Amino acid sequence: MTGFSTLFYKEWLRFWKVKVQTILAPVLTALLYLLVFAHTLRSHVEVYPGVEYTAFLVPGLAMMAVLQNAFANSSSSLMQSKMTGNIVFVLLPPLSHREFFVAYLLAAMARGLVVGVGVFVAAMAFVDVPLPHPGWALAHAIAASGFMAALGVIAGIQSEKIDQLAAFQNFIILPLTFLSGVFYSIHSLPPFWQTFSHFNPIFYMIDGFRYGFFGQADVSPWLSLTIVTSSFIGLSLLTLSLIRSGYKLRH
Amino acid sequence: MTPAIQVDRVSKSFGGVTALDRVSLEVEQGEFFGLLGPNGAGKTTLISIIAGLTRASGGTARVMGHDVVKDYRAARRALGVVPQELVFDPFFTVREALRIQSGYYGIRDNEAWIEEVIEHLDLTSKADTNMRALSGGMKRRVLVGQALVHKPPVIVLDEPTAGVDVELRQALWRFIRRLNRDGHTIVLTTHYLEEAEALCGRIAMLKQGAIVALDTTRNLLDRHSGCYVVLRIEPDRLPDSLAAHVTERLEGGAYRLALKNYDEVESLMATLRAAGVKVQEMEVMQPDLEEVFVQIMNKN
Numbered sequence: 001m002t003g004f005s006t007l008f009y010k011e012w013l014r015f016w017k018v019k020v021q022t023i024l025a026p027v028l029t030a031l032l033y034l035l036v037f038a039h040t041l042r043s044h045v046e047v048y049p050g051v052e053y054t055a056f057l058v059p060g061l062a063m064m065a066v067l068q069n070a071f072a073n074s075s076s077s078l079m080q081s082k083m084t085g086n087i088v089f090v091l092l093p094p095l096s097h098r099e100f101f102v103a104y105l106l107a108a109m110a111r112g113l114v115v116g117v118g119v120f121v122a123a124m125a126f127v128d129v130p131l132p133h134p135g136w137a138l139a140h141a142i143a144a145s146g147f148m149a150a151l152g153v154i155a156g157i158q159s160e161k162i163d164q165l166a167a168f169q170n171f172i173i174l175p176l177t178f179l180s181g182v183f184y185s186i187h188s189l190p191p192f193w194q195t196f197s198h199f200n201p202i203f204y205m206i207d208g209f210r211y212g213f214f215g216q217a218d219v220s221p222w223l224s225l226t227i228v229t230s231s232f233i234g235l236s237l238l239t240l241s242l243i244r245s246g247y248k249l250r251h
Numbered sequence: 252m253t254p255a256i257q258v259d260r261v262s263k264s265f266g267g268v269t270a271l272d273r274v275s276l277e278v279e280q281g282e283f284f285g286l287l288g289p290n291g292a293g294k295t296t297l298i299s300i301i302a303g304l305t306r307a308s309g310g311t312a313r314v315m316g317h318d319v320v321k322d323y324r325a326a327r328r329a330l331g332v333v334p335q336e337l338v339f340d341p342f343f344t345v346r347e348a349l350r351i352q353s354g355y356y357g358i359r360d361n362e363a364w365i366e367e368v369i370e371h372l373d374l375t376s377k378a379d380t381n382m383r384a385l386s387g388g389m390k391r392r393v394l395v396g397q398a399l400v401h402k403p404p405v406i407v408l409d410e411p412t413a414g415v416d417v418e419l420r421q422a423l424w425r426f427i428r429r430l431n432r433d434g435h436t437i438v439l440t441t442h443y444l445e446e447a448e449a450l451c452g453r454i455a456m457l458k459q460g461a462i463v464a465l466d467t468t469r470n471l472l473d474r475h476s477g478c479y480v481v482l483r484i485e486p487d488r489l490p491d492s493l494a495a496h497v498t499e500r501l502e503g504g505a506y507r508l509a510l511k512n513y514d515e516v517e518s519l520m521a522t523l524r525a526a527g528v529k530v531q532e533m534e535v536m537q538p539d540l541e542e543v544f545v546q547i548m549n550k551n
Contacts, residue, residue: 006354014342085338089397091304092332093355094324251265251305 011107070112078156137212
């Protein structure tokens, strides 16, 4: 094995060994959202014509799970390694900054996608969800998980304490995901919040992803994918330059 | 021959505080080299720069001729580091931790060597135990193993015996001596000066980020030309003229006196005789590294 594939494998094992907590728990959380929101709102809300609210909710919840878990994986892994000091095990070997970044990135994307698939499959037991354009859904899921995984790498490197990371998660990631149209179409929002949503990259992730399921969305899937992919690439370049400079890793 | 480690005018400051000030030293291949100094002298910072864990503010460091920044892959492949802190990854067993560490160096089919490392470090019975369940001493052994998985020619041990019991300490030294005999270069920092004296062929002493002594252990000991005399006398009343020589009053009433050289023993005896004091017990001792260390640290 190469240094890169070992680091990827190690990062994969890290969440796979505790999959009850890292995969099953978020799937269950998403199902609880589905249960509660679907039963209370089903008869009141119709977002897209002919699409039942319960079905509308599933892609949003799946994507939210992808995003949160991709972020959680890279950020908490780096944070814990820094806190416990075992980060030296990956800083001492001859791994390049690219290998380092891509290994953490791919493992975090993998966890996000595994959880996302888990949510989708579990939801299928209760709801019929169409999937006419799987390619659009997959492309958005990959680019979006990559964006959040890279953001997680930055947050993990940047944070020096658990509460800094928690603040990042609770005050930035969580509001952005909740205000991105997971539970609603942004067309149902007042004009100010509609405009505001257009500056939130997570809105495009969920909107484009949902297009794969219903063939309709708030904006064109091409626009979403362009925005999500370029945000992902931009953020990756920033993360790479941070790692290369040794920022907060090699003081 | 290319030096194992070459440090050239390396400086490091952390926000205005100078941790290292233009430190230069070379360690030849096959040496057993000691890096001594009080806490905060810059030993760990220097090791971190050599290992690429910290970037120097100025100067260069090379491992087996490879610059630790420009040619970091070759430099890191040539170096094994046992960190001072007892760090471990709680997700893995001993064998997994060693396999993963070996994989980071891109080594294929390393199983035979990994098994050998496990055996030599007496970890066979714990090989499939999770790292979390190991005692501190066992974790220390795994750290040594992790530094050796890629068979590095140069091994750096940062206080490997801090807080380790006697038995493990001796086992560890036997193993490290063997590695040195097999041709590995060893660089060691330690607080136990008797360890450094017994093991290291050459020693650098650091104080406040600068090298204050760099010589063979033998020369450092010789440089301290004096000797010590431990005396028990009857009556227990040392003549006043000798009071300046006393360094310590030992338990049981013996005096410990520092002399400039062995010739002074003669005048010491004469003074005692003239004062009517009888010698009950007497021992003349060579200075050890601790004395040399204290002297050098106080002088600079």
